[in-house]
Amino acid sequence: xxxxxxxxxxxxxxxxxxxxxxxxxxxxxxxxxxxxxxxxxxxxxxxxxxxxxxxxxxxxxxxxxxxxxxxxxxxxxxxxxxxxxxxxxxxxxxxxxxxxxxxxxxxxxxxxxxxxxxxxxxxxxxxxxxxxxxxxxxxxxxxxxxxxxxxxxxxxxxxxxxxxxxxxxxxxxxxxxxxxxxxxxxxxxxxxxxxxxxxxxxxxxxxxxxxxxxxxxxxxxxxxxxxxxxxxxxxxxxxxx
Numbered sequence: 001x002x003x004x005x006x007x008x009x010x011x012x013x014x015x016x017x018x019x020x021x022x023x024x025x026x027x028x029x030x031x032x033x034x035x036x037x038x039x040x041x042x043x044x045x046x047x048x049x050x051x052x053x054x055x056x057x058x059x060x061x062x063x064x065x066x067x068x069x070x071x072x073x074x075x076x077x078x079x080x081x082x083x084x085x086x087x088x089x090x091x092x093x094x095x096x097x098x099x100x101x102x103x104x105x106x107x108x109x110x111x112x113x114x115x116x117x118x119x120x121x122x123x124x125x126x127x128x129x130x131x132x133x134x135x136x137x138x139x140x141x142x143x144x145x146x147x148x149x150x151x152x153x154x155x156x157x158x159x160x161x162x163x164x165x166x167x168x169x170x171x172x173x174x175x176x177x178x179x180x181x182x183x184x185x186x187x188x189x190x191x192x193x194x195x196x197x198x199x200x201x202x203x204x205x206x207x208x209x210x211x212x213x214x215x216x217x218x219x220x221x222x223x224x225x226x227x228x229x230x231x232x233x234x235x236x237x238x239x240x241x
Contacts, residue, residue: 036081036082036083036094038050039081039094040079040080040081043079043081044078044079046071070098070100073100073102073111074100074101074102074111075102076100076101076102077098077099077100077111078098078099078100079096079097079098080096080097080098080099081094081095081096081097082094082095082097083095084116086118090120091118091119091120091128092118092119092120092121093116093117093118094116094117094119095114095115095116095117096113096114096115096116096117097112097113097114098111098112098113098114099111099112107140107227108140108142109138109139109140110137110138110139110140111136111137111138112136112137113134113135113136113137114133114134114135114136115131115132115133115134115135115136115234116131116132116133117129117130117131117132118130118131118132131215131234132153132234132236133153133234133236134217134232134233134234135149135231135232135233135234136231136232136233137229137230137231138229138230138231139227139228139229139230140227140228141224141226141227141228141229142226142227144226144227145167145222145224145226145227145229146167146168146169147165147166147167147168147202147222147229148164148165148166148168149164149165149166149231149233150162150163150164150165150166151163151164151165151218151233151235152235153234153235153236154235154236154237154238154241155209155235155236155237155238156209156237156238156239156240156241157209157210157211157212157213157237157238157239158208158209158210158211159208159209160206160207160208160209161206161207161208161209161235162204162205162206163180163203163204163205163206163207163218164202164203164204164205165178165180165202165203165204165220165222165231166201166202167198167201167202167222167224170201171198171201174224174225175197175225176197176198176201176222176223176224176225177195177196177197177198177222177223178195178196178198178202178203178220178221178222178223179193179194179195179196179203179220179221180193180203180205180218180219180220180221181193181218181219181220182207182216182217182218182219183217183219193219193220193221195221195223198222203220203222209235209237210237212237213237213238213239214237215234215235215236215237216234216235216237217232217233217234217235218232218233218234218235219231219232220232
């Protein structure tokens with residue numbers, strides 16, 4: 001029997017990588033390819049020094065702490081990086097994918113995160129780093145829960161938009177709990193989320209974008225008899241599309 005009371009409040013570790021600002025110090029196409037490869041190697045080998053020495057500002061400590069947390073929670077995490085085309089000649093775009101797995105009390109938790117990293121560079125150092133299209137899942141259900149996430153990547157300022165997290169299979173007599181919260185970008189590693197019964201078969205929320213451009217971060221959880229799914233999604237708030 002699934003006991004909802006045991007999930008009334010869960011401290012959910014949600015792994016956003018908004019402050020993972022990566023090194024860039026090249027000009028030719030060959031050097032750019034080498035940087036992408038070197039960065040991927042550094043992330044997979046946990047080479048924090050390589051990352052810290054190429055950061056322009058004083059965010060080194062924050063980056064190291066957050067990267068260390070990812071390593072601690074998912075020691076076998078694997079990083080894949082792909083360079084995307086950019087319409088801005090002064091800006092580069094990397095697509096990053098992170099996969100990880102860990103065991104806790106006999107349960108296997110899988111991490112999967114995808115995001116784009118946009119940045120420019122000055123004097124061989126990274127600057128103006130921004131994360132777009134972030135979507136992170138951590139789940140221990142062995143993909144048994146058929147779930148869909150309908151959350152936009154981009155919304156106009158001041159506009160209403162829908163957030164739908166849908167359990168695709170009929171719930172019947174199964175008791176499922178869930179919750180979702182918005183929080184500031186600076187508070188992205190841990191989030192306490194209060195759970196409520198999901199009698200409608202998912203999380204359905206209508207919200208309004210802020211009046212100024214920026215980034216909204218949504219964090220949520222689904223507690224199901226088959227397991228637990230936590231998720232994080234960024235929404236880019238823009239003044240024109």
